[in-house]
Amino acid sequence: MGAVILLVLLAAGVGLVLSGVGKLQTEVPTCYGRPMVPGDVCKARATGPVTDGMPVPSDTTYQEQLDALTSGGWTSVGLGLVLLALCVVIGIAWAAGAARTW
Template sequence: MTVMAVVILLLVLAGGVGLVLSGVGKLQTEVPTCYGRPMAPGDICHARVTGPVTDGMPEPHDTTYQEQLDGLTSGGWTSIGLGLVLVVLAVVIGLAWAAGAAGDDRNP
């Protein structure tokens, strides 16, 4: 196994751990905001329309406290899932390389 392969494996592992930690941090978000102001349950964030909506752009709409909270946490779960996939991939590849290296040592 080359040094470059080890570096790549460690980068994939570090990226996976970073994504998991980032996702956990997103799930710890305490209060959704509306244009920088904290919201409370029952609040509605009224969309500000500053100009014409062009093709391909979503129409601005009002959102509730729960919708804002769901928007904050959904990215967290995605990040955790992707991070876990990368961690598992790095572990499987590392174990396969280690098993291959052990097999090469037994058969000179």
């Protein structure tokens, strides 16, 4: 049972790190479906009335769009590293406990 938990944590950690790194390397900011390049500004379109709780449309730069896209990648990498560290700590604790029983 303990080995299964360790393997699940390991797989989840590696998966999160890999997906985060992939997101950081492949995301391209777009403006209404068109790829943006550094220096571009995406002009917001008002498509209808802004309702309560909805953000007001605003212009965004290439860098703002890129930051919004890659923030999820960094979050994924960070969570994956935390899971991998937890996996190492649990593995060491279990190995130390097993060594004491011998």
